[in-house]
Structures are given as structure tokens and as C-alpha cells.
Amino acid sequence: MTTAWSERFARRTHGMQSSAIREILKVTQQPDVISFAGGLPAPELFPVAEVQAACARVLQERGRQALQYTITEGYPPLRQYIVEKMARYGIPADPDNVLITSGSQQALDLIGKVLVDEGDPVVVEAPTYLGALQAWQPYGPRFIPVPIDNDGMRVDLLEPILKRHRPKLMYALPNFQNPAGTTLSRERRERLVHLASDYGVPLIEDDPYGELRYEGEHLPPLIALDCQKLVAEGKAGSDGLLRGDVIYLSTFSKTLAPGLRLGWIIAPVEVVQKLVQAKQGADLHTSTFAQMVACEVVRGNFLENHVRRIRAFYRQRRDAMLAALEQYCPPGVTWTEPQGGLFLWVRLPEGLDAEVVLRDALAQKVAFVPGRSFYADGSGYNTMRLNFSNAEPDRIVEGVRRLARAIERHLEPVHVAR
Ligand code: PMP
Numbered sequence: 001m002t003t004a005w006s007e008r009f010a011r012r013t014h015g016m017q018s019s020a021i022r023e024i025l026k027v028t029q030q031p032d033v034i035s036f037a038g039g040l041p042a043p044e045l046f047p048v049a050e051v052q053a054a055c056a057r058v059l060q061e062r063g064r065q066a067l068q069y070t071i072t073e074g075y076p077p078l079r080q081y082i083v084e085k086m087a088r089y090g091i092p093a094d095p096d097n098v099l100i101t102s103g104s105q106q107a108l109d110l111i112g113k114v115l116v117d118e119g120d121p122v123v124v125e126a127p128t129y130l131g132a133l134q135a136w137q138p139y140g141p142r143f144i145p146v147p148i149d150n151d152g153m154r155v156d157l158l159e160p161i162l163k164r165h166r167p168k169l170m171y172a173l174p175n176f177q178n179p180a181g182t183t184l185s186r187e188r189r190e191r192l193v194h195l196a197s198d199y200g201v202p203l204i205e206d207d208p209y210g211e212l213r214y215e216g217e218h219l220p221p222l223i224a225l226d227c228q229k230l231v232a233e234g235k236a237g238s239d240g241l242l243r244g245d246v247i248y249l250s251t252f253s254k255t256l257a258p259g260l261r262l263g264w265i266i267a268p269v270e271v272v273q274k275l276v277q278a279k280q281g282a283d284l285h286t287s288t289f290a291q292m293v294a295c296e297v298v299r300g301n302f303l304e305n306h307v308r309r310i311r312a313f314y315r316q317r318r319d320a321m322l323a324a325l326e327q328y329c330p331p332g333v334t335w336t337e338p339q340g341g342l343f344l345w346v347r348l349p350e351g352l353d354a355e356v357v358l359r360d361a362l363a364q365k366v367a368f369v370p371g372r373s374f375y376a377d378g379s380g381y382n383t384m385r386l387n388f389s390n391a392e393p394d395r396i397v398e399g400v401r402r403l404a405r406a407i408e409r410h411l412e413p414v415h416v417a418r
Contacts, residue, residue: 012138021130021369024358028367034399036386037367039178039342042317045310046257047297054296058289066289072276074100074264075291081298082264086248089210090224093266097242099275102286104208104251104263106279108135111169111204111247113278114271116141120168123161125153127345127374127383129178129206132171141168143376150336152177152184155191162199169202174222175210176341179374179385183339186219193225196245208251208263211307213340214315223248223266243268252294254342255307260290314342320393321386324400330408335386342389345371348382352410355381360406366399 021037028035058066073079079098086093101107108131116122118140124132126145133143144165147154153172161167172192174184184192196203205222220228223246230236230244237243251263265275279285297303321344325335332349348354354370361368371383388396 012140015137015140016134021373024367024369027362030365033362033365033367034391034395034402035367036388036391036396036399036403037369038390039387040390041254041258041310041342042313042389045306045313047302047306050297050302051257051293054293055289058292058296062292066292068288070285070288070291072099072280072285073272074098074286075288075295078291078295079264081295082266086266090220090227091242091248091266092227093242094269096269097266097272099265099267099272099279100286100291101263101265101279102283103253103258103261104206104249104265105131105135106282106286107249107263107265107275108132108204108206110265110275110278110282112136112139112141113282114274115169115202117168121165123158123165123167123170123201124376125171125173125177126376127179127371127380128171128376129173130373132206133374133376145376148177148180148182150182152182152188153192155184155188155195158192158195162195162201166199167201169204170196171204171206172222173206174219175207176212176338176343178209178341179343179369179371180345181336181338181341181343182345183216183219189219189222189225193222193229193246197226197229201245203246205246205248207248208254209341210250211255212311212314212342214311214318216339221248222246242266247271252298255303255310256294256297260294262286262290262294311340314389317388317391317393317396318344320396321388321400324397325404328401328404330404330411332411333404333407342387344386344388346384346386348384348407349411350382352407353381354384357384357403357406357410360409361403364402364406366402366406368403 024037028037078100079095082098083093083095112135116136116139120141121144122141123144123146125148144161146157174189176183203222226244226246248266252260322337335346336344338344358370369385371380371385372378
């Protein structure tokens with residue numbers, strides 16, 4: 001008799017599910033589907049020629065090093081580059097504060113591994129990044145959702161939660177949040193950093209989109225505000241090393257290419273050392289070759305100039321989507337107006353289920369992700385995430401037109417029922 005594999009899997013796998021997005025993405029592989037579902041960058045922006053030239057140079061000049069194992073912390077010149085890049089955003093890091101990861105998705109997993117015990121309360125935004133929920137689920141947290149509005153996380157609701165639950169960590173997406181596209185206001189950033197330090201709760205700042213701002217003023221990262229606060233309070237330490245309660249994550253996925261699988265963590269040295277131990281058990285280190293190639297590509301001002309092009313490109317797509325929503329959506333449907341990033345968030349009238357609309361939209365060859373997947377408690381049935389980076393502007397307009405028609409068809413019975 002053969003044993004069912006499902007009986008052999010470890011308990012920690014019981015909450016694991018394939019992401020709804022991956023399932024929907026299978027449908028979007030068909031070329032005639034207009035997809036607002038994934039979070040894919042526009043491939044026409046990938047710097048293919050630069051990567052090709054960098055690969056050749058790396059192999060020719062340092063081929064043996066590039067194909068060898070390296071240290072877990074990451075390729076030192078790339079860590080140095082990140083230190084300099086972060087300094088421009090007011091983050092005073094030393095190379096010892098930097099860990100290169102295989103995408104920031106791995107950073108989330110490692111953070112769960114070293115910080116979350118079974119039953120630990122973890123504060124997340126509602127909605128939040130689905131990949132973080134997926135990464136942490138196996139470590140058995142108790143998610144505590146905090147609602148968001150147009151200015152990001154409702155930080156004003158946080159203090160009673162901190163008092164009552166004493167969370168193990170808080171997870172925040174301050175810039176152009178995935179999924180909602182919202183940005184945390186300056187006042188809320190300051191309040192959040194103060195609350196984290198007053199209650200001694202680590203704050204995970206996930207910032208893959210911060211550089212992709214299409215309008216408005218850049219706002220300081222939480223980790224920069226935390227460092228400023230320590231300096232103002234005379235607690236920064238004379239060695240100049242980064243201290244505090246914030247762990248910052250970012251990635252090259254949206255500015256260079258996600259296929260390189262390169263992200264980074266900025267954290268106090270003690271945290272980096274623990275994460276390094278966890279990463280050793282996971283994959284020893286991030287690809288030496290990918291790190292050396294990226295380092296070669298970003299040299300000089302290439303990345304800054306490239307990001308400028310990306311901003312202009314996505315801004316046009318965002319504007320196309322916003323204009324089409326305005327033109328085609330029936331009354332009662334609302335959406336966020338993101339100042340950057342790749343997503344916006346649509347709220348349907350109460351009583352209308354986005355999953356029902358999805359079935360109809362897919363029949364019209366339009367895909368999106370129903371909002372429910374982004375809520376730790378499975379709420380948000382009448383919301384949906386729309387991505388605007390991966391379709392051309394005229395396809396975006398056509399996709400929104402079809403989507404609006406699908407919404408309208410399902411709105412009728414809702415009104416009749418009232
Ligand atoms: N965090 C957020 C908020 C994201 O949106 C993503 C990618 N969609 C990631 C982390 C993971 O990105 P990567 O692993 O490609 O760096």
C-alpha cells in the first residue's frame with residue numbers, strides 16, 4: 001500500500017497554499033488576454049544589451065571568481081554600492097549592515113525564520129503583500145490586520161493593538177503599497193517609527209517601489225527617520241553603526257530585472273549576522289555571477305538614468321488606466337490614485353464579489369487579482385488589484401473598458417436586490 005504524500009508533509013505546510021495570483025497568471029499566458037493580474041515589470045525596459053555586455057566582461061575579466069562560491073553576506077563591491085545608494089536616501093549603513101538576498105522575497109522568508117515563533121502576533125496592513133503572508137505562514141504567526149486608507153496604514157489605530165498584543169513584528173509598505181498603491185504620509189511615518197521604538201517592536205519596511213515615483217515629493221524611509229530619531233535622542237552610538245528597530249528591504253527586481261533575483265536587507269549588525277546564519281541553511285549565498293553582473297551594470301549613473309526612463313514609461317501607463325477608469329466605470333466604483341509603483345486598488349459597491357466579476361472578466365479575456373488574497377483574514381471580497389506596468393496604454397484602455405462592462409453587468413442585480 002502506498003502512503004498518501006499529504007500525510008507525510010510537516011505540520012508547518014498545512015497553511016501553505018498556491019498563490020491565487022500564480023493560478024490566475026496561468027490564464028494570462030494566453031497572448032490575447034489583457035492582464036492586470038501579475039506584478040510584472042515591462043520586459044521592453046529590461047537592459048538586455050547592458051546585461052549582455054556586463055556578462056561578457058565579468059566572465060572575461062573575473063570568470064573564475066564569478067563561477068565560484070562566495071560569502072553569504074554578498075559580493076563586497078555590490079554591498080558597497082548599496083551602502084552608497086542608501087546614503088542618498090538618508091540611510092547611514094555600513095557594508096556590515098547589508099545582506100544581499102535572492103530577491104526581497106527571500107528576505108521576507110529569512111525574517112520569518114529568525115523572528116517569528118508559532119503563535120506570535122504579527123501586525124500587517126489590510127490589505128498587504130500576499131508574498132509576505134505566504135512567506136510567514138509556515139512559521140505560524142497570528143496575523144493582526146490594521147486597515148489602510150488613502151494615506152497608507154491607519155497608524156492612529158495601532159497603539160491599543162501594541163498594548164494589547166505586544167506584537168513580535170510589524171510589517172509596513174510605505175511607498176506605493178502592493179496591492180493598494182497607497183503611500184504612507186510623512187506624519188504617519190514619524191508616528192509609526194516612534195510607536196515601534198516606544199513599544200520595542202521591530203518594524204519591517206518593505207520598499208521595492210520607492211524609486212518608482214511618478215509625481216509628488218519623495219518621503220523619507222522609516223529606517224532613515226528611525227536613525228534621525230536615535231541621533232536626536234543621543235542614542236546613535238559613537239561607532240556610527242546603524243542601530244534601531246527598523247529592518248529595511250529592497251530589490252533590483254523593479255529597477256533592473258526580476259530574473260536576476262537580487263534584493264537586499266539593511267539591518268543592525270546583530271540582525272544581519274542572524275539572518276546570515278539562516279541564509280546559509282537556505283542557499284549558502286545569492287548567485288555570485290548575478291551579483292557581479294548587476295554590480296557591473298549599475299556602475300556609474302546607469303541605474304539612475306535607467307530609473308528615470310522607467311518612471312516616464314510607467315507614468316504613462318498609470319495615467320492611461322486612471323483615465324479609462326474615470327471614463328468607463330459605473331458610479332459607486334472607487335479606486336486609489338497611486339503616486340508611483342505598479343498597482344492601483346479598486347473598490348466595488350458593497351455586495352458585489354470581485355471573484356464573480358473575475359469569472360466574467362476572464363471570459364472577456366481580461367484578468368486581475370481579487371482583493372481577498374491580500375487580506376490575512378480573507379475579507380475584502382469587493383476589492384481588486386489592477387497592475388498597470390505590463391500592458392501597453394491602448395490595451396490598458398481596452399481592458400478597463402471590458403472590465404467596467406463586466407462590473408456593470410453584475411451591478412444590476414445588486415441594485416435590484418436593494
Ligand atoms: N515585496 C513586495 C511588496 C513586492 O511587491 C515584491 C514583488 N512583487 C517582493 C517583495 C518580492 O520581490 P523580489 O523577490 O522580486 O525582490
